[in-house]
Amino acid sequence: MSEINEGWLEVSEEAGIEVEDIVRFDHDNKTYCIYRLEDGYYATDGLCTHETVHLEDGLVIDDEIECPMHQGIFKIKTGEAISPPACVDLKTYPVKVDNGKIFIKI
Amino acid sequence: MSLKKISIIGAGQAAAYAANEIRKHDKELGITIFNEENYLPYERPPLSKDSITNKKKYEELSFFSKEFYNSENIQFINKSVKKVDFTNKTLITNDAKLEPYDNLLITTGSKNKKLNFGVDQQDISDSILYLRNIEDSKRIKESINTHKTFAIIGGGFIGLEVASSIAQLGKKAYVIEMGQQLMGRVIPTQIAKLVSSYHEDKGNVILLETNIVSIELKNSVYKIELNNKSTLEVDFIIAGIGSKANTDLFENTSLNINNGIVTDEFCRTSEENVFAAGDVANFFHPFYNMQMRLESYQHAQNHGIAAAKNILGQNLPYMHIPWMWSDQFDLNLQLIGLCNDFDQEIQRGNNLEEGIIYFFIKQKKIMGACGIGKVGKVGRDIRLAGKILETKVDVDIDDIKNKEVKLSKLLKR
Ligand SMILES: Cc1cc2nc3c(=O)[nH]c(=O)nc-3n(C[C@H](O)[C@H](O)[C@H](O)COP(=O)(O)OP(=O)(O)OC[C@H]3O[C@@H](n4cnc5c(N)ncnc54)[C@H](O)[C@@H]3O)c2cc1C
Ligand code: FES
Numbered sequence: 001m002s003e004i005n006e007g008w009l010e011v012s013e014e015a016g017i018e019v020e021d022i023v024r025f026d027h028d029n030k031t032y033c034i035y036r037l038e039d040g041y042y043a044t045d046g047l048c049t050h051e052t053v054h055l056e057d058g059l060v061i062d063d064e065i066e067c068p069m070h071q072g073i074f075k076i077k078t079g080e081a082i083s084p085p086a087c088v089d090l091k092t093y094p095v096k097v098d099n100g101k102i103f104i105k106i
Numbered sequence: 107m108s109l110k111k112i113s114i115i116g117a118g119q120a121a122a123y124a125a126n127e128i129r130k131h132d133k134e135l136g137i138t139i140f141n142e143e144n145y146l147p148y149e150r151p152p153l154s155k156d157s158i159t160n161k162k163k164y165e166e167l168s169f170f171s172k173e174f175y176n177s178e179n180i181q182f183i184n185k186s187v188k189k190v191d192f193t194n195k196t197l198i199t200n201d202a203k204l205e206p207y208d209n210l211l212i213t214t215g216s217k218n219k220k221l222n223f224g225v226d227q228q229d230i231s232d233s234i235l236y237l238r239n240i241e242d243s244k245r246i247k248e249s250i251n252t253h254k255t256f257a258i259i260g261g262g263f264i265g266l267e268v269a270s271s272i273a274q275l276g277k278k279a280y281v282i283e284m285g286q287q288l289m290g291r292v293i294p295t296q297i298a299k300l301v302s303s304y305h306e307d308k309g310n311v312i313l314l315e316t317n318i319v320s321i322e323l324k325n326s327v328y329k330i331e332l333n334n335k336s337t338l339e340v341d342f343i344i345a346g347i348g349s350k351a352n353t354d355l356f357e358n359t360s361l362n363i364n365n366g367i368v369t370d371e372f373c374r375t376s377e378e379n380v381f382a383a384g385d386v387a388n389f390f391h392p393f394y395n396m397q398m399r400l401e402s403y404q405h406a407q408n409h410g411i412a413a414a415k416n417i418l419g420q421n422l423p424y425m426h427i428p429w430m431w432s433d434q435f436d437l438n439l440q441l442i443g444l445c446n447d448f449d450q451e452i453q454r455g456n457n458l459e460e461g462i463i464y465f466f467i468k469q470k471k472i473m474g475a476c477g478i479g480k481v482g483k484v485g486r487d488i489r490l491a492g493k494i495l496e497t498k499v500d501v502d503i504d505d506i507k508n509k510e511v512k513l514s515k516l517l518k519r
Binding site: 020052054058059066067070071084085 | 151438484
């Protein structure tokens with residue numbers, strides 16, 4: 001890992017990831033979701049805060065992620081829970097792209 | 107028209123979201139909710155599932171906190187409404203007090219149908235538990251803790267969810283269903299069969315096309331004689347045989363009732379300045395061009411919000427596509443749109459691990475879809491089915507069948 005990438009974890013290659021795609025990233029017994037939106041990449045916790053359900057299976061609409069289980073909705077950029085049954089916010093994490101690779105800082 | 111005050115009968119989900127929505131637009135308007143339960147508005151889905159299996163505490167079910175209602179100046183009157191006088195615009199509460207209203211929103215939800223085994227078996231009828239509210243759920247939970255085997259009368263969603271909770275707690279449920287399949291005809295037979303075998307694998311017993319001939323209670327054991335001449339012995343009986351709109355209050359009034367309170371697409375009832383939302387409303391759905399009554403979480407919320415907007419004069423027709431879910435064991439079932447009007451039934455996916463969805467298609471357009479799979483596995487495609495259905499685009503059957511094709515692509519054409 002190059003020096004400027006210190007503290008950042010490599011998620012995947014950028015190639016093939018389309019707008020509204022979700023990439024799941026597991027690290028240290030935790031799971032995260034990286035989203036590609038129109039204006040870049042964002043990351044949140046990977047599990048819904050309502051029940052233990054992977055948001056990787058959810059649906060991205062504009063800059064919101066809808067949980068696949070009960071359609072709880074979160075703002076991807078802030079993690080804010082905006083529609084029940086989800087009522088606890090998601091944590092968000094910095095993401096960057098370097099040399100065609102996606103990195104997350106946890 | 108300048109609004110002065112809004113009174114809401116029934117403090118459930120539709121009421122809470124209506125009040126919240128009104129406050130988003132108007133900070134001054136008086137909002138009073140008549141609440142006959144001892145709790146602030148709460149979500150009911152966990153009552154048959156996570157609250158029974160100890161995954162969610164009853165205290166965690168409120169939509170909004172007490173502080174929220176206080177700070178938003180949303181007032182609760184902890185009484186039930188016993189009578190409504192539409193001519194004089196007054197409500198009469200259980201303590202015989204008169205409460206005048208300007209605008210009224212009715213969100214009284216639905217109530218359980220009950221079994222009746224006749225006067226000489228009143229004790230048996232009385233001992234059967236039903237599930238609607240927190241108190242019922244607590245009683246059912248206690249009964250599961252203290253008994254081993256259960257008859258669940260009715261193989262609908264709530265009965266099956268309770269049966270699933272019973273099996274998860276290491277006990278056994280016998281589900282007695284008089285129809286040919288579980289969950290009624292709205293659910294595809296194939297999915298009903300999958301659910302049936304899932305329950306049986308987990309130790310429950312599913313009895314279809316089965317009627318109860320007689321019940322006897324001796325030494326704390328129920329002997330249930332069934333129409334196939336077999337007898338079942340259980341320690342406890344819980345029933346979930348369906349529900350109806352909670353409209354008792356309006357019998358002998360001028361309010362138009364027909365399988366619920368009849369409303370238009372703006373949540374307006376037959377009475378001036380009186381609106382209805384949630385389970386209790388039989389509303390006009392412009393997309394389907396028909397009346398419908400739904401009992402589902404998301405509808406209650408969105409319909410409450412729609413009623414609030416229309417009370418405030420925004421004139422926005424309500425046309426959300428119906429959607430509901432049921433969670434049993436680690437399975438999540440979802441239903442979107444209508445699944446009873448189709449010329450083709452197309453299957454997408456072939457195992458529960460990845461999810462199986464049946465699409466109901468008429469003249470190349472998706473009318474509805476119903477799917478089941480391990481948690482989280484059908485939601486995205488069901489949601490997309492709803493979005494595609496709304497756009498009324500023609501779909502290619504091969505795309506629907508092929509799980510490799512992202513359904514979102516069909517939207518972008
Ligand atoms: C056990 C259970 C499990 C469920 N699970 C699911 C699920 O998994 N998925 C799903 O989509 N949906 C589910 N639902 C359905 C969903 O919870 C309901 O559709 C929703 O609660 C309806 O909201 P509502 O506001 O119309 O009525 P409710 O939430 O039922 O509220 C109505 C309120 O009005 C009160 N009331 C009635 N009459 C009066 C009166 N005269 N005076 C004062 N108050 C009055 C009642 O006591 C009640 O508090 C479930 C329902 C139950 C009961
Ligand atoms: S698990 Fe995500 S909304 Fe319920």
